Amino acid sequence: MKSRQGAALDRKKFFADPVMVVTIVLLTVLLALFILYPLAMLLLDSVYVRETTLVPLESVLSGEAEASYGQDKATGSRTVKVVNNKKTEQAISLDDLSGSYGFLFASNGRVLKEGEEVDPAATFVKVNASYWTADAFPRIFADYTFNRAFFNTLQLGMITSFGAVIVGLLFAYVDCYVRVKSRVVKKMFDVVSTLPVVSPPFVLSLSMILLFGRGGLITRQLLGIYDSDVYGLSGIAIVQILTFFPVCYMMLKGLLKNIDPSMEEAARNMGAGRWKVFTTVTLPLMLPGLGNAFLVTFIESVADFANPMMIGGSYDTLATTIYLRITGGSYDTTGAAAMAVVLLGITLVLFLIQKYYLEAKTAATLTGKASRARVLIEDRSVRVPLTAICSAVSAFVIMMYIAIPFGALFKLWGRDYSLSLKWFQQLFRDDGFKAFGDSLLLSLIASPITALLSMIISYLVVKKKFRGKAFIEFVSMLAMAVPGTVLGVGYIRGFAGGVFRTGFLQGIYGTGLILVIVFVVRSLPVGTRSGISALRQIDKSIEESAYDLGAGSAKVFTSVTLPLIKDSFLSGLVTTFVRSITAISAIILLVTPRYLLITCRINEFAEKGAYGVACAYATILIAIVYAAIVLMNLCIKYFGTSRQLRRKESD
Amino acid sequence: MAGKEKKGVRLDHISKIYTDPKTGKPFYAVNDVSLDIEPGSFVTLLGPSGCGKTTTLRMIAGFESPDAGEIYLGQEAINALTPNKRDTAMVFQSYALFPHYNVFDNVAYGLKLRKVPKAEIEKRVAAILELVELSGMESRMTNQLSGGQQQRVALARAMVVEPSVLLFDEPLSNLDAKLRVSMRTEIRRIQQTLGITAVYVTHDQAEAMAISDKIIIMNKGVVAQMGTSEEIYHHPNSEFVADFIGEVNFLSGDIIEAQGDSCTLSIAGHPVQVANPDGFPVGKQCKVVLRPEAGILGDSGALPCKVVLSCFMGAYQNYHVMVGDTLVKLADYCPVGRKVYRVGDTAYLSFREGCVHML
Known part of the structure; x- marks a missing residue:
C-alpha cells in the first residue's frame, strides 16, 4: 500500500480549523494541569523528600554533627560544611547569610542580618535538603494508625457496598417485577431515590446523631437508652448504605428493564419456580451489573470523607486520616502523600476494573430492549413482604431527612423540644449570610464553566477524530475515581508553592479561583458522561450536513450540537451547582478564612456539638438545592429539546 | 442560478x-x-x-x-x-x-x-x-x-x-x-x-x-x-x-465461424448467429448475455429447449427453459394471442435481433 496521503490531508484539514485546535490544546493543558499534575505531585511527594532542618551552629562549629568549619585564608570568608543526617553535603557560607541553601537563625527564629554578631550557642543553620526515598511506603505500612485506617477503609467499603447493592437490588426488583398497588408507596420510592442526590453528604450522619445518638430522640426519648453509641463502624455503614443504595437502585433498575421477560417466561414454562427463575436466569444475567454497582459504591464509600468525619468517632478511614495528617499537628506531608497515593491506588484499580471490564461485560450480556412489558408479580407471598421491606427503608430515610429541619427548630435537641427560630437567628447573626453568599457565588461560577466544558469534551470525544482524544476522555473521566481528599492534598502539594514550586500560578492558591477549579474538576466526569451519552444518540450526519453547508467546528457546535443536547447541558449545570454547593472533601483542605462555605460551617458546628445551628444551615442548604433542581426540571420542561420535540409532535 | x-x-x-x-x-x-x-x-x-x-x-x-x-x-x-x-x-x-x-x-x-x-x-x-x-x-x-x-x-x-x-x-x-x-x-x-x-x-x-x-x-x-x-x-x-443491472441469462458457446461483424456460435451443440461487433476470433469461448425479454420462444428456431416453468405474471408470461444444462429465464411481454407453452413442452429459443451481447 502506498503512503497515507489521506492521513496527511486529514491533518491539514484538522489544522485548518484553528478554533478546534486551540480548544483541544487548551483542554489538554487544563486537564493535565488541574487533574494529572496534582496527582503526579502526590506521587512525587511520596518518594521525593524536601525537608528543612535546623542545625545548631554550635554543634556545627564544634564539629559534632559531622560538620566542618573553615575559613578561607585568602578571602577571609568563613564557611560551614554540614553533612546532615541524610548524607547530603551542604556548604554554608557564614558570610553570605542569605545564600540559597541556608539561613542563620537566632534562637528566637529571627533571621540574622548580615554582619551581625553570631552566638554559636543560640544560632541555628537552616539546611534545605532534598533527596529520593523509598521509605515512605514501608514507613506508613508499619504505622499503626495507617494500618488501622487502611483496614477500616476496606472493611467499610465491603460492608457498605454489599448493603447498598442488596437494598438497591431489592428496590429495583420491586420496581420492575412486583405490582405495587399503593400510589403512596410508589411516590415514596421516587422520593427516596432522588433525596441523596439532593442532600449534602453529611445530612444523614447528622440526623443519625440526632435520632440515635446519646441524646437521640429515638434512642433516649423513646427507648430510654442512655448509652447508645452511633459513632463508629455501624453508624457510618448505615449512613453510607442509605446514602449510596439509591445509586445502585437506579443502575440496577436500568438493567432489569432491559431483560427480556420472555427469557424468564421460558424458564417458568419449563417448570422453574419464581425463586429458581430469579437464581438461574435473572441473577446470572445481572451479575456483571451487580459487580458494576458494587464497585461504584465501593469507590464512593472509600472516598467518602464527610460521613466518617462526622459519625466515625475513633473509626478512622484513610480519607479522614489523611485530612488529620495534613491539618493536625504532625504535618507529615510525605506520609500523608503516601497515604493519599494508597487511597488513590485503591479507587483507581476499582475504577479501571469497573470501566473497562465490567461495563463492557454488562453491555455484552444485556443488549437490546425487552421485547414487551413484563407481567408483574401479583402473588401476595412475594408482593407483601418485599413491598413492606422497601416501604420500611423508605420511611426510615424520609424520617432521617425530616429530623434535620426539626433539629433546627427545636430549642435544644435532647432537652427542650419546644419550637423556636433561635438557631436560624444565630446563624444569620453569625456569618450565615457570608457563608451562603460565598457558597452560592462559587458554585454559580463553577456551574456554567463545567456544563460548557463537559459539553465541549463530549462533542470532541464523540464526534471528532484527533490525536490525544483518548487522553482527554480518560483524564476527564479519571476525576471520578479520585477521592476528594486525595485531590485536596494534591492541590496543596501542587499549587501551594506554585506549579513545580516555581511560583507560577501560586497566586491562585488560597483564592476562590482554586475552589472553583476544584468544583469544576469534581463535577466534570458527571457532566461529560451525560453529554457523551446524549451525543451518541444524535445522527452523525446532522452535524456533517451543517459542516457541509459551510459551518466550521465552532459554528457546528454552537448552532447544532449544543441546542440538540440542551437538556444534558441544563442538567450538567444544575448537577454541578448541587455537587459544588454540597461539596466538602477536597474543599475543606483548600478553603481559607477568606471564604466561608456552608458545608465547612456545618462540619464545624457539628464537630462542636452545636447541632441546632448545623441543622439550620443544612435545612437552608437542602432548600436551595431542592429549588435548583425544581428550577432545572421546569427549564427542561419549557425550554428543553425533548419538550420542543414533544410539543411539535402533538400538534 | x-x-x-x-x-x-x-x-x-x-x-x-x-x-x-x-x-x-x-x-x-x-x-x-x-x-x-x-x-x-x-x-x-x-x-x-x-x-x-x-x-x-x-x-x-x-x-x-x-x-x-x-x-x-x-x-x-x-x-x-x-x-x-x-x-x-x-x-x-x-x-x-x-x-x-x-x-x-x-x-x-x-x-x-x-x-x-x-x-x-x-x-x-x-x-x-x-x-x-x-x-x-x-x-x-x-x-x-x-x-x-x-x-x-x-x-x-x-x-x-x-x-x-x-x-x-x-x-x-x-x-x-x-x-x-x-x-x-x-x-x-x-x-x-x-x-x-x-x-x-x-x-x-x-x-x-x-x-x-x-x-x-x-x-x-x-x-x-x-x-x-x-x-x-x-x-x-x-x-x-x-448481472447487477436487470435480470440476465448467460449462455456459453464457442465461436465456430466469424464473418465481418457477425459470427456463428455453437451453443449446447447448436449453431446460432450472433452479432460480433468486437470482432472476436474463431475458437474463442464466449458468453451470450441474454436478457429475459430478448429471447423469443417459438415452434421453430435455432436452439431447442425444454420448458420447466411457465406462469402468467400479468404483464408477461414467465418461462424457465433448459437449453442443454443451462437454465434460461424468459419474459414474454404481452403474450395475448400468442402460443403459451406449458411445462414439459419442447420449444425453440431464438434471440431478438440486436438485443444480445457477447462477452
Missing part, C-alpha cells in the same frame, strides 16, 4: 485505504478511481454495498481524505479543503435535518453562514421552497413533516446555497416504494431546472436508470463500467455488470 459558472468534478486516480476492523489488515475501499463528471450532468454511482460508492461521494464532499490522487472541482484542486470550504452540498440518507429548527431556518442555515442579507435570504428560501412545492410550510418543525416532505426540505437546504455540485447519498432509501418513484422524478426535474451538476449514490438500479445521464457501476472499490443506462444495460462489459 444565473451568473454562476457551472463546474464539473474530476477525480484523478483516487484511492482510499481502510483498515479491516476484524483482521486489522488494510484494504482498498476505493482503488484508483478516475472520473470526469461534466458540468450540469447527473451522474450516479451504483453498486452493491461496500463497493466504495459512498466513500467516493464523501471524499468529494471532504469528509474523507483520499490516500492517493487528487479531486478537482472545476479547475481547482480541493484535496486539502475542509467540507465547509468546499462548494458542494450534500443530501443525506437520513436527511439530517436540524430538529431544533423549523423548515425556514433549516433551509436558511447555509445562507446565514454565507452572510447573505436577510431580505435576500427570505427571497431565496421562498423561491426554493416553491420549487420543491413546500410553500407555506416555512414555520413547520421538521418532525411535523412526512418522509417525502422532509426529503424535499433536505433537497431545498442543499440547493439554496447554489453549490457547484449537489451530492446525494442514497437519499430515497428511507422512503416507501411509491414515494421513491415520484421523488426520483422530482429530483431529476429540479436538477434539470437548475442545471446543477449532481453526483448521486444508490444501490437501486431502477433508480439509477431513471435519474441519470450517466451511470458509474462500482465493484470492490473500482469502476466496473460507466456509460448511459442503455449502454450499460445492452452492452455490459463484464458478467458482474450484466
